[in-house]
Amino acid sequence: MCDQAFQAQSRKALDVVVASCRLLKITSLKRQIEVCQDLVERTPLIDVAILGQFKAGKSSFLNSLIGRRLLPVGVIPVTTVITRLSYGPVERAVVSTFEGERTEIPIERLDEYTSEAKNPGNAKNVAVVDIEIPSLEEYAGLRLVDTPGLGSVFKYHMETSENWLPEVGAAILAISADRPLSEHDLALLRDLLRYTPRIVLLLTKADLLTPHQREEVVAFFRDTLERELKRDFPIFLYSDRVDQESFKRRLETELFLKLAANRDGEFGRILQYKIHSLTESCRSYLDIALKSSLQADQDRQALKQQILGEMGNLTTIQEELITLARAQAIHTRTNIDKYLERFRPDLTKRLTAALKEDMASWQGNLWQLTRRYGEWLRENLITEINTISAREHKHFFGTLIKAHASMERYLESFRALLGANIERVLGIKMVPAEWKIEVNEPSRPDILITRIFDFHFDLLWFLFPMFIFRPFFERHFLNLIQRQVVVNLSRLSAQWEMGINRAIEDLRKQATGYIRDELATLDALISQSRGQTEAIRALLKDLEEARGDGTRKGP
Ligand SMILES: Nc1nc2c(ncn2[C@@H]2O[C@H](COP(=O)(O)OP(=O)(O)OP(=O)(O)O)[C@@H](O)[C@H]2O)c(=O)[nH]1
Ligand SMILES: [Mg+2]
Structure with missing residues (x-):
């Protein structure tokens, strides 16, 4: 556990932030509060x-x-x-x-x-x-x-x-x-x-x-x-x-206790940093609310117009974010296909060689041979395709990474513009809520090989005496590999495309959410702060007190 007094102080600061958010309808700090609450309460492992x-x-x-x-x-x-x-x-x-x-x-x-x-x-x-x-x-x-x-x-x-x-x-x-x-x-x-x-x-x-x-x-x-x-x-x-006990004791004093001490230090620093940035943001919002609370009603409306202006239009912002997401998502499939193409020739060659070798020992009529081939193909393709998927999938993430970067840039510029307006109109230098859109990596798809043959001519096995036809069917099996490789690489690509584009969509939703919360918060701060001057002043004072030593500047 990290230092008890520091934890108590952090809890106090969090309480003031939560009370401020409740009074002034600040929604944009919700996520940050949750993160800090979680950190304060948990014992990290x-x-x-x-x-x-x-x-x-x-x-x-x-x-x-x-x-x-x-x-x-x-x-x-x-x-x-x-x-x-x-x-x-x-x-x-x-x-x-x-x-x-x-x-x-x-x-x-x-x-x-x-x-x-x-x-x-x-x-x-x-x-x-x-x-x-x-x-x-x-x-x-x-x-x-x-x-x-x-x-x-x-x-x-x-x-x-x-x-x-x-x-x-x-x-x-x-x-x-x-x-x-x-x-x-x-x-x-x-x-x-x-x-x-x-x-x-x-x-x-x-x-x-x-x-x-x-x-x-x-x-x-x-x-x-x-x-x-x-x-x-x-x-x-x-x-x-x-001598279990003496061996154990040495491990405990020289390894486990040292690790725990290290963890406490590291954990304390992270918590301190997070609480510091949360209280700073909260104070900016309280400052804005206080200034606005001191204004007459008609001035307050003018203030809102000056600060939010065009930016207050959430629909336009939503559309712009959709365009950014789409611009990347449409390229996901082509990128993966292009990347996977490099494995196709070698994979085909390897499977063909392996089949030639393994097939030599197979026995039975066409029906049995076909079953055997089906199993062989399924087993080998699943292994090969899964290996490629596990080893190479990070290379498929190009569009996801680009989408992430472009949304972060968009949020940055939104935030910079808003900050500049607030400073110009209210003279307050705002510390915005911590914004970080997180990439949720898509999980690995399950590779499923379903159909091996279009037509079950193996059912007609009795028509084909193997001592005559075997070379013909062997050739046919070998030829089929090329197509199976193409189909299954393409299936792999489609499955990853789905996962990645879902993750891009998730990024877009997060970015829209951030902006929506920020606009709603500012709107509430400016429009509804009337007559709350004393309450806001009291919260500012509590916040100063709660910050005390516990939130010295973080790393
Ligand atoms: N003499 C002796 N034998 C031990 C000791 N610790 C483990 N063994 C024996 O070593 C064998 C392997 O022990 P495990 O604990 O299963 O080894 P492991 O590293 O977990 O093995 P995997 O899970 O298969 O990687 C067992 O037969 C144990 O009885 C020990 O301190 N002294
Ligand atoms: Mg073991």
């Missing part, structure tokens, strides 16, 4: 990911930390999906799928989702399992992340975990102490360094070594890391069989 080769003892280590055999462990690769453990007053487990579905499950049935034996190859499409348990209270604020063997999941993890403070997380690389540092581990370390500087090594299964051997192993690791990576990493020993 730091992710500590346990990574490493299969069977390094990652899950066993976590079980030992929490003092309970909760995560599945075993002698063959076990953990198949990412599992996050954090403190919660009541025990619960929630499974989230890649489709975004969340289901609560009984904690005893965890292995049905996280173990390779009961969820082979993650057939259940689980993105992550989140577990809350009361016994993690001493680690409150940390979220311990168990990962499947090998490190590549870390990339996935960093991409998908909540991104507000990703850099605070740490990585624990588990390596079995009875094995030397492998090339794989070094490669993983190099990879990890791109994501977080906070990496420690955990030499597991220390019980397999004598105290003297342990020292030797630690020295060997130090030397190798210094030579290979020119880096010094903290190294911890661990065993879930002997």
Whole structure:
């Protein structure tokens, strides 16, 4: 938790802002208030990911930390999906799928989702399992992340975990102490360094070594890391069989507590900055309301006209934003098609070669052969197209990025013009509400290959003795690949187009919303502030007081 006094002060400042908004019908600060309220109330979590080769003892280590055999462990690769453990007053487990579905499950049935034996190859499409348990209270604020063997999941993890403070997380690389540092581990370390500087090594299964051997192993690791990576990493020993408590204590004082302290500092700075900018905006609005409240009625109307003038016309603004969105959306499909074209020839060649090789061993009549071919094609195309989709989709986002930039520019110029008018007419330099339109990345489409053949001539299999016709049909199957590749790349393109254009539309709605709220707020401030001079003055005073030390200028 961040500093209690600072949190109380932030709450007080928020209360004044909320009261001001209620009195003066300020709608444009709503989002910012929500963000700050959320930050003030929540305890942010730091992710500590346990990574490493299969069977390094990652899950066993976590079980030992929490003092309970909760995560599945075993002698063959076990953990198949990412599992996050954090403190919660009541025990619960929630499974989230890649489709975004969340289901609560009984904690005893965890292995049905996280173990390779009961969820082979993650057939259940689980993105992550989140577990809350009361016994993690001493680690409150940390979220311990168990990962499947090998490190590549870390990339996935960093991409998908909540991104507000990703850099605070740490990585624990588990390596079995009875094995030397492998090339794989070094490669993983190099990879990890791109994501977080906070990496420690955990030499597991220390019980397999004598105290003297342990020292030797630690020295060997130090030397190798210094030579290979020119880096010094903290190294911890661990065993879930002997001296658990002393191993645990060292980790706690030298790693976990330090992480928590870091997080508090970082979190405090973010909250301070956000509260500062929110109270500044609120004060500008109160200033505007105060000036306007002191005017006679007819002057107030004139003021409104001078400040909003042409800009007050929301319909024109809406139309302009629609034009901006459309200008990008119409190019989305062409851009993706053009980009995907580069994969077509190679993909066709690769599939054709693979089919030639695999088909040689197929047996049966035409009907059986066709079934086999259908399955083969579906399986291989789905894998290939999904791989392209997962690896390349960031390249499809051109129009989304451009739409985002053009809407931000539009908002900026709207804001600049409005600010200039307010300064000219009222002499107030306005601190506008924080505006940030957020891009919601479209989720990955499901690739579905439906029809393989237009005409089921395979039903007439009895007409074609295979020893005569087989070469003919093989050729036909091979030729079909080219068309299947074209059709399915195009389908992929269409699915991404839909997602991306939906995201552009979402940007447009956000931008319109910002402007609508700002205009409504100013309209309310100027038209309805009559006779509220005293109340406004009191709020300004409260705001000054509440800002106190707690909202010194942020970073
Ligand atoms: N002697 C000894 N064996 C351990 C220790 N920790 C784990 N093991 C054994 O190592 C094997 C692998 O343990 P897991 O915890 O499943 O390893 P993991 O890294 O989670 O494996 P994956 O999930 O498959 O990547 C099991 O047979 C454990 O009993 C330890 O401290 N000492
Ligand atoms: Mg495991």
